Amino acid sequence: MENAVTHEDWKVCFSELAPGLVLFARQWVRSAADAEDVVQEAFVRFWRRNLSIKNRALLYAAVRSAALDLIRRDNRRARREVEVFADAERTVQPQFEQLDDSQRELVAALDRLPRDQREVLVMKIWNELTFAEIGEALGISQNTAASRYRYGLENLKKTLRPNDQADAAASASIL
Amino acid sequence: MNNFSELEGELKKLRPARVSAELVSRIERALADAGQAADNIILTESRPSGSDFRISWLGLGLGLAAAATFLILARVDSRPGDKTKQTTLASAAPTLEQKAAALPNYQPTGLTQVVYGRHDEGLVFPRGATGPSRRVWTAKRETLRWRDRETGAQLSVSYPAEEVTLIPVSGQ
Numbered sequence: 001m002e003n004a005v006t007h008e009d010w011k012v013c014f015s016e017l018a019p020g021l022v023l024f025a026r027q028w029v030r031s032a033a034d035a036e037d038v039v040q041e042a043f044v045r046f047w048r049r050n051l052s053i054k055n056r057a058l059l060y061a062a063v064r065s066a067a068l069d070l071i072r073r074d075n076r077r078a079r080r081e082v083e084v085f086a087d088a089e090r091t092v093q094p095q096f097e098q099l100d101d102s103q104r105e106l107v108a109a110l111d112r113l114p115r116d117q118r119e120v121l122v123m124k125i126w127n128e129l130t131f132a133e134i135g136e137a138l139g140i141s142q143n144t145a146a147s148r149y150r151y152g153l154e155n156l157k158k159t160l161r162p163n164d165q166a167d168a169a170a171s172a173s174i175l
Numbered sequence: 176m177n178n179f180s181e182l183e184g185e186l187k188k189l190r191p192a193r194v195s196a197e198l199v200s201r202i203e204r205a206l207a208d209a210g211q212a213a214d215n216i217i218l219t220e221s222r223p224s225g226s227d228f229r230i231s232w233l234g235l236g237l238g239l240a241a242a243a244t245f246l247i248l249a250r251v252d253s254r255p256g257d258k259t260k261q262t263t264l265a266s267a268a269p270t271l272e273q274k275a276a277a278l279p280n281y282q283p284t285g286l287t288q289v290v291y292g293r294h295d296e297g298l299v300f301p302r303g304a305t306g307p308s309r310r311v312w313t314a315k316r317e318t319l320r321w322r323d324r325e326t327g328a329q330l331s332v333s334y335p336a337e338e339v340t341l342i343p344v345s346g347q
Contacts, residue, residue: 019191036198044205095192153179
């Protein structure tokens with residue numbers, strides 16, 4: 001009976017977190033299918049270890065770990081993923097629903113972010129983790145997580161509105 | 176208010192793609208399988224098995240404790256015996272029944288006694304006896320074996336034992 005209750009809790013938890021988890025996993029693998037495999041493995045692994053479902057930092061750390069395990073399992077895949085890391089801008093694309101043109105531009109800019117900044121953005125924006133949770137999941141300090149988030153947003157802004165920067169510089173020179 | 180609130184708002188408007196229905200069912204199956212696997216592990220651990228030998232540490236501990244207790248508490252029976260019957264004066268080993276009583280789930284399955292020393296100490300005249308007896312000292316090693324009826328686990332205890340026996344003799 002206790003198992004059944006726990007099982008139901010996990011199903012509810014999964015249905016709520018799954019989209020964000022898959023989006024998070026997509027940073028390390030190229031296909032949606034691989035991302036779903038990673039999430040499944042991490043979720044079951046997490047459930048087997050009887051960890052608290054409220055500990056989201058551990059859950060995201062488990063997804064990250066499962067993704068890296070998947071990469072390590074296959075050398076050919078590992079080589080490919082190394083290339084992906086090196087050239088992440090063009091190959092890793094988070095999947096979003098119903099994009100208009102401006103949103104496609106935003107997603108493209110997001111894809112061009114350095115991986116460490118993008119993963120913090122994904123965890124913060126779409127998974128609503130606190131900086132403390134992000135730091136715990138990634139093994140970095142809370143301040144580092146916040147800094148990466150800020151740098152990520154700055155880079156996005158620069159990419160999306162380069163003219164704003166130029167205009168600001170021009171205004172400053174005129175004044 | 177930070178400089179990025181507008182950008183954050185735009186990002187939040189992006190909604191992650193829904194996961195496939197297949198993934199949800201896969202996770203559901205995987206969780207069920209994982210739960211079943213955990214149940215199987217628990218069942219395997221508690222299932223009686225006659226063929227698999229596993230050391231029952233609790234049983235072994237109880238057995239050793241029982242054997243040690245009986246060894247310590249072994250007492251000398253100095254009552255004279257029947258003329259025609261051997262009498263054990265002293266024994267440093269418990270009986271099989273006594274040891275088995277301490278292990279309710281264990282059934283005695285064997286007792287091996289290896290005698291490695293015997294010494295005839297000569298004729299003695301026990302107090303109250305009508306005739307002389309021959310006093311024989313025996314040194315041996317006893318090995319007792321039990322088997323748990325439920326799990327099939329076997330327990331074996333081996334220890335040295337000494338025994339002094341009076342054998343009635345008839346004079347001519």
